[in-house]
Amino acid sequence: MCNTRCLLWIGGGILAAWLVMALCAPFAPYDPFEESLTTARRLPPSWEHPFGTDRHGRDVFSRVLWGSHISLITVVIVAGTAFPFGFVLGMLAGYYGGWFDHILMALTDLFLAFPKLLFAMALTAVLGRSLSHIIIAMICVSWPGYARLSRAETLHLRHVPVIEAARALGASDARILGTHISPMCFPLMLARLSSNIGSILLTVAGLNFLGFGVQLPTPEWGFMVSDGREDFFAGYWWIAGFPALAIGLMATGWNVFGEALRDYLEK
Numbered sequence: 001m002c003n004t005r006c007l008l009w010i011g012g013g014i015l016a017a018w019l020v021m022a023l024c025a026p027f028a029p030y031d032p033f034e035e036s037l038t039t040a041r042r043l044p045p046s047w048e049h050p051f052g053t054d055r056h057g058r059d060v061f062s063r064v065l066w067g068s069h070i071s072l073i074t075v076v077i078v079a080g081t082a083f084p085f086g087f088v089l090g091m092l093a094g095y096y097g098g099w100f101d102h103i104l105m106a107l108t109d110l111f112l113a114f115p116k117l118l119f120a121m122a123l124t125a126v127l128g129r130s131l132s133h134i135i136i137a138m139i140c141v142s143w144p145g146y147a148r149l150s151r152a153e154t155l156h157l158r159h160v161p162v163i164e165a166a167r168a169l170g171a172s173d174a175r176i177l178g179t180h181i182s183p184m185c186f187p188l189m190l191a192r193l194s195s196n197i198g199s200i201l202l203t204v205a206g207l208n209f210l211g212f213g214v215q216l217p218t219p220e221w222g223f224m225v226s227d228g229r230e231d232f233f234a235g236y237w238w239i240a241g242f243p244a245l246a247i248g249l250m251a252t253g254w255n256v257f258g259e260a261l262r263d264y265l266e267k
């Protein structure tokens with residue numbers, strides 16, 4: 001069996017492959033956006049087209065590369081916004097308590113009462129169907145989990161001897177939060193973030209699959225699976241199969257990496 005360090009390497013390797021794919025997207029061998037008038041449609045995988053072509057004659061390999069670029073940017077924006085927002089709000093609520101804590105917890109309970117995908121679908125339907133609106137919806141449904149965890153950790157830490165000693169020495173609340181509580185909370189929050197990114201990736205792909213996000217000819221993985229599902233049942237499995245494989249591998253990589261990172265930090 002693989003130990004924690006081995007799982008970290010496996011998960012990290014998958015994530016490194018995703019990063020390389022995203023960086024190589026501008027150098028894709030074919031134009032992933034425009035229909036090809038010279039390439040035969042629905043060609044099976046070959047040396048010329050490693051992932052075959054779709055119903056419009058577009059190279060699936062080039063579209064998967066560009067899909068990795070779009071998915072990575074989406075995940076980075078969602079995680080990079082929801083994580084610090086929820087982290088800071090939860091830490092403030094746990095440290096100060098009172099009315100702010102009650103309002104924040106009532107708000108997080110409201111968001112967490114519904115499944116993420118369902119809530120994100122409702123928000124996207126109200127805002128309009130586009131990738132930018134999916135990003136906004138995902139930020140709205142992602143921050144409450146970080147806020148609750150940050151609050152719980154702060155409630156535990158604010159009465160530990162180190163914090164009490166700093167308070168007795170006259171340290172300000174800002175200094176206590178910034179130099180004592182937040183560094184002690186951060187490892188657990190980071191592990192939670194790593195585990196949640198796989199869920200963010202799957203939810204974004206699911207929303208695009210259902211038609212709430214990008215439109216043709218944007219090469220987003222979830223939308224590519226949706227666009228090729230009819231061809232899949234007709235025997236052209238590669239059109240939807242390779243984007244689906246990319247989603248599964250990257251979500252698995254983040255889950256493995258996040259769980260291994262949590263185990264490693266708890267030692």
